[in-house]
Amino acid sequence: MRKLFFTLIILCCLSFTSCYEQKYSTHYFDYFDTVISFDGYFASSSEFNRACEIVESTLKEYDAIFDIHDESSELAILNEEKTLAVSSALFDALNFGIKAEKATEGYCNIALGSVVTLWHEARMSKEPYLPEIEALAVAAKHTDINSVQLINGTANITDENLSLDMGAIAKGYVSDILRDRLTQEGFDNLYINMGGNVMAIGSKDGNGWAVGIQSPDNEYAIAEAVSVSDTNLITSGSYQRYFEINGKKYHHIISSDTLQPSELYTSVSVMYENGAWADALSTALFNMSIEDGERILAQFDGIGVIWITPEGEIHRYGALK
Ligand code: AMP
Ligand code: MG
Numbered sequence: 001m002r003k004l005f006f007t008l009i010i011l012c013c014l015s016f017t018s019c020y021e022q023k024y025s026t027h028y029f030d031y032f033d034t035v036i037s038f039d040g041y042f043a044s045s046s047e048f049n050r051a052c053e054i055v056e057s058t059l060k061e062y063d064a065i066f067d068i069h070d071e072s073s074e075l076a077i078l079n080e081e082k083t084l085a086v087s088s089a090l091f092d093a094l095n096f097g098i099k100a101e102k103a104t105e106g107y108c109n110i111a112l113g114s115v116v117t118l119w120h121e122a123r124m125s126k127e128p129y130l131p132e133i134e135a136l137a138v139a140a141k142h143t144d145i146n147s148v149q150l151i152n153g154t155a156n157i158t159d160e161n162l163s164l165d166m167g168a169i170a171k172g173y174v175s176d177i178l179r180d181r182l183t184q185e186g187f188d189n190l191y192i193n194m195g196g197n198v199m200a201i202g203s204k205d206g207n208g209w210a211v212g213i214q215s216p217d218n219e220y221a222i223a224e225a226v227s228v229s230d231t232n233l234i235t236s237g238s239y240q241r242y243f244e245i246n247g248k249k250y251h252h253i254i255s256s257d258t259l260q261p262s263e264l265y266t267s268v269s270v271m272y273e274n275g276a277w278a279d280a281l282s283t284a285l286f287n288m289s290i291e292d293g294e295r296i297l298a299q300f301d302g303i304g305v306i307w308i309t310p311e312g313e314i315h316r317y318g319a320l321k
Contacts, residue, residue, distance in 0.1 A: 021189070024048040031059040032171055032194055033069070040190025041204075051187050058178050065090050066170040068113070068163075069120075079113065079163040083156045093173055094148065094155055096276055097166060101145045104284035104296060109256055111148055113163030114139035116254055119261070123252070128243035130250070136259040143256065167252075172234050172279020175199035179275070191228075196235040199275055203229035214239060216266035216312055223308055224269075226320065232275040236282040237267040255287045262287045264309070271304040271320055281305075290315055 021041040028036040038055055042048040067073040078084045097110035118131040118139055142161035149156045171194045189202030191209045200209045208227030215221035226233055242251035255262040268285045272278040285293040297303055304319030
């Protein structure tokens with residue numbers, strides 16, 4: 001009876017609190033080359049504004065580190081100078097990138113920049129074109145992660161033609177920083193979507209934040225809906241950035257085996273408590289067979305994955321089975 005009484009009091013308190021929490025939303029357009037949405041439940045508009053300040057300042061800080069298409073970013077300067085005393089934020093992220101390359105057996109390789117850049121230039125050109133096979137092969141000779149060394153706060157790229165591209169892990173990495181900073185400030189029910197990279201704290205109304213994974217053949221249809229609570233759901237998709245030549249689509253996730261956009265899947269979504277790993281793995285899994293992927297995934301407890309093939313077949317693993 002006593003237990004029931006206390007349970008009732010706790011339930012009353014919870015509903016009382018949630019009565020005073022309202023939903024707020026906003027968008028950011030200036031960071032990570034994508035639209036970023038931020039939704040959550042807050043006690044007041046000033047609390048929401050306080051959370052927005054944390055979100056925007058963090059996005060700004062990390063975009064200024066990772067954006068290689070801005071020559072003043074820290075990573076662009078490192079690519080140019082090859083030896084640089086870097087911020088602790090970039091040092092830690094590079095350290096993670098090197099670990100991720102090893103754990104994914106090279107399928108997510110931040111040192112693939114010279115190859116990825118050729119595809120990026122081809123896509124961004126006024127008249128998109130296909131990069132020359134020979135140029136891709138030459139660039140591929142300069143993608144060895146062992147040419148990137150981190151010693152006492154200094155990053156050193158020993159191959160003059162190697163460049164780093166952290167696009168495969170940057171958003172997931174920032175998700176973890178955002179989660180830490182926001183929870184430390186007491187925010188406990190919110191959702192940030194960075195162009196297919198979802199980070200959720202709390203579970204909305206108790207049922208989780210609903211996230212749709214796009215259907216392969218219809219950009220307005222959803223192939224899978226996943227409920228996300230207190231975790232990340234990060235998707236690598238062939239429909240996110242691409243150009244078309246003679247009716248064929250060429251997207252932005254490049255296989256280090258073929259040096260071409262990978263054609264095995266239209267999307268791979270990873271649900272995992274660590275955003276940086278979820279992001280690295282979404283890219284890596286996109287580039288390899290399901291069998292190889294499952295072998296690598298065995299290292300990650302509690303992880304869930306959904307692969308969708310161009311034919312619309314769906315394969316599930318672990319927590320998303
Ligand atoms: P994501 O959307 O997380 O799969 O990341 C894709 C981005 O990562 C691309 O836009 C490139 O900047 C970069 N990238 C492409 N292919 C690879 C690869 N095989 N390994 C690492 N990064 C890659
Ligand atoms: Mg990724």
